[in-house]
Amino acid sequence: MLSVLRQPQSHPDPMSLSPRFIAFILALLISLITTAFLSFVVGVTRSMQFVAFVASSLSSFFLVLYAVDILVFREVNKMYRTIHKLKMKDFNITPRKRLFKESNPLKTINDEIFVFVTKKQKEIDELKKLELFRREFLADVSHEFKTPIFAAQGFIHTLLDGAMDDEQVRERFLRKAAKNLDSLDVLVKDLLVLSQMETGDIKMNMAPVDLLQLTFNIFGRLEHIAGSRNTSLKVKPDNLEAVWAMADQDRIEQVLLNLIENAIKYGHDNGKVIVHFSENKKSIEISVRDNGPGIPQEHLVRIFERFYRVDKSRSKDRGGTGLGLAIVKHIINAHDTKIAVMSKPDKGTTFSFKLEKASTQPLSDAHATENPS
Template identity: 65%
Template sequence: MSLSPRIIALLLACLISALTVAFLTFVEGVTLNMIFVVAVSSFAISFFLVLYAIELLVYREVNKMYKTIHKLKIRDFAISRKSIIKNTNPFKKLNDEIFVYVARKQKEIDELKRLEQFRREFLADVSHELKTPIFAAQGFIHTLIDGAIDDDKVRDKFLNKAAKSLDGLDALVKDLVALSQLETGEVKMNFERVDIRGITEDIYEQLEKIAHSKHATLRIKADRPGPIWVKADAQRIAQVMTNLIENAIKYGNENGRVLVTFEEDRKHWSISVRDDGPGIPPEHLSRIFERFYRVEKSRSKDRGGTGLGLAIVKHILNAHKSKVTVMSKLEKGTTFRFKLDRID
């Protein structure tokens, strides 16, 4: 049988009243009227005090705990840490602490599930990316072994294709190793005074052939002439600029323009790489820095690349205490922007 707060209060009040009356009967000079008044008053006071204590301090807070459990089941984690500190009721504080603890653990579980899903997707992506060049090279080599090696033209053609596939595999493995080292912190940045403008001009020269094939124009715009000195790892920041500029050329329009802009403020240089290509659809913007993520898989494959470039860019800039952002409008182009510490 379950007892309500009122029944418990009634029973305890009766017990307290009876004990009080029992003690009074042993006191000399106490009249029946006095015993009656004391019995009624002690009963009434005890009833309301016990009822208040049980109802407000115990039952109500226990009911709130059940409501908390229900909220946790539906994953409603809206609670303020300040409200816990302000509470003086120990049951309420316990209730809120349980809520915060379970909410934190639930979020940790959700994060572990997300990482597990990410691991599965990554393994699937790596398997797929490795399989393509391996199978291609394997097919060409087996064709040569089966007799095509005797034909000089076929032999040279297939060997070149096999070499190209293996070069792609080599580039993929190198990017995977670099990304893994960046994520685990194995790569230590060698920060020094670097001329980011000079690095950009060198990259423009290196990518001139690719730009010429797309009839793309490469330009630099800066707030002031001359070298632009920043605090950076020269090799890694060159890798960042190469990735961003090469992507701007590859995914930009024919006869397009790639513009690298340097804007100065009190403590930083803001560097942006902009193209006037077709742009990136809004639904893809939040995912383009993920490993192997491609906006259009077929077109991206045709243009080459490992699908790891932007992920590497993000991690290198994170190591520079910087963050890369992207803005894009369909048919108007895409802009990648980040900041580096200025050195005079």
């Protein structure tokens, strides 16, 4: 490994000497060697040796000082200033006083190059990750689009090739083609929403929202899916009358709908899904828990990626675009909070997040609560 990539050491470095001190030491050594050599020459007196010592000392001192200070140190200092300016521009790093006070520019520039190369390597690693993500995303998008398009295309071409004359076949194939096109439409809409959220084009309309009533409404919408799997839907604690939080109602409904629907689809038959609310002085914590097969530990860090599926074959059978959890994550982040997931094999999965507690509820709802009709 090159020396510039080595971590700078904190112990004293002989290279941290000043140019004058280096020039003095070298001049002294040259003078001593010259005088010692003249002592072996016949006829050279002590006065001649003294003159030679002084002359060689002075000349060597100034020559070495010029060579080290002007030809080396000053040029290296120029390199250091250039690198430091480039680093400051790229990374906006606060200047470190230790580097400016360092007397040896060779050591200083070595430290600077180490920091610079380290940060550039991190950038390169991040770019490689983004490139890998881009390739995977393009492959996933192509696959997701290809499936409904080819299916609808096959049904329509079959009808055009003569099957249209059979009324029963015509209706069945048109329904299948329409179903695939509807899936494609949902996929495109989800991609559009995700793109708008990532670019910040969609703004959150924050207002007091009754999360309890919202959850019951979602239970009603998903009743047929839960019934087909004999899954019970419950809210905990049992004695809640309302749960008011600050949120964008449409977006937080999308979050709860996705999490509850996933819990039903990917849980066990005859299972249960529990939406639990807990609150403190400032926030409401919402958790959606199922008692399904759980998510393997190695998949937990990736389940919020676009089109990522733990079990691709099962996920395809259960429907969905593969973008639901990615949209959920962006919506929760837009509410200045984060979503967490905990899962154990055969013990179920829990998604949880917090929302700011609403200080007051809407006047119309408060009036209706006080004066029920």
